[in-house]
Amino acid sequence: MPEGFEPKIVAFFCNWCTYLAADLAGTSRIKYAPNTRVVRVMCSGRVDPQFILDAFAKGADGVLIGGCHPGDCHYQEGNYKALRRFVLLKRLAKQMGLEDERLRLEWISAAEGERVKTVINDMVEKVRALGPRVPARRKEVA
């Protein structure tokens, strides 16, 4: 592993819960690892699997999706759609040689600023332990 490796984590947070939680973490001056790049989406159900694979293709070391707790989706069932896609995408990702820890889905409500910290710190440590994810294509194409 290269010296001083800092994982790059792309995080897709929903507008109504997890993004507000991250906001709360900020206003509460909660400190957590600076490795995530947060993309605000209206709903975790808006996270097209293409966004996730594109993040990995462009060099992300991990992707985190944050949505409202089951039953709390602002759009009733967007987070359930996210969950269904996530379960299947995880299986595909495994076949593509992507380590389990690099792709994660978490339910974080607007009140759970502390949980943003716990989840991000935990993921950053796990991905740091794995090392950088070298995109396969660039290395191996003839």
Add this chain to the structure above:
Amino acid sequence: MKPKVAFYWCASCGGCEEAVVDLDEKILDVANAVDIVFWPVALDFKEHDVDAMPDGSILASFINGAIRNSDQLKMAKLLRAKSQVVVAFGVCAQLGGIPGLANLTDAKGIFAEVFKDGVSPVRLHRDNGHSLSLPEFFDTVVELGRVIDVDYYLPGCPPTPKIIGAALGVLLGSELPPKGTVLAPDQALCEECPRKDTRPEKLLLKEFKRVHQVVADQQTCLLAQGLACLGPGTRAGCEAMCPRGNMPCTGCFGPTSRVRDFGAKALSALASVIDSDDEVEIARVLDALPDPAGLFYRYSLPSSLLGRRRME
């Protein structure tokens, strides 16, 4: 003088060549309209004949198959130099196709599987002052557009006579479509499926079934019957040949222009219809799709966002 055209095959099964012959008597019209100057499967012209042609002297080269070895790479580059227009013919040339599933492993893995501990191919053999060489077998299969500039794409496994005929008409016509155009309708396959009207407004499924487990009803939407039909994410143009034969669409026409990664989008479409909010139950429903990469990337792994499995 008639315009010159060439046909070539790279990593493919021969089905695309068959598709040209399937034009039936229309192939005589083609032969009247153009001179076929190179077509290894049918005519006895060699690489050196192509080499001797001036650059740009071929109107159009139709290249099918993916790029999996150094010989195919060399021929693709040669034909590119000699042609005004290159058409990626069929889904292997367009997106990587079935040969592209080899990207779930690498050259070493394939040789170990095929040859076990026996003989494995030697690239250069010398004997008695003579030598014999084999092309380099790449670790990664790529689609044609990744190694040369491609002007148009003809999707399908193989392209149907109808879309081949239409494409030839377009190429011989006075106005060429914009570069990069996929020469097939830019809409979902469901639009031309005879079962379209039986698809429920809101489709929800408690289980997926595989084709060997059911005798599918001949009229009803196959997805609504629980079969993993990829029609909703696949480009139209084949006139729903598989659903008409009571088989689900496997996605050989690739995506429409709005989609970058066919597999990811098809996965999204299929997962969304699962009628459960419970993670354990969702996982159980998905057990009926044991090979997601093979299902969703059957024809497009090399051109997908990840391109291949990352090897240890």
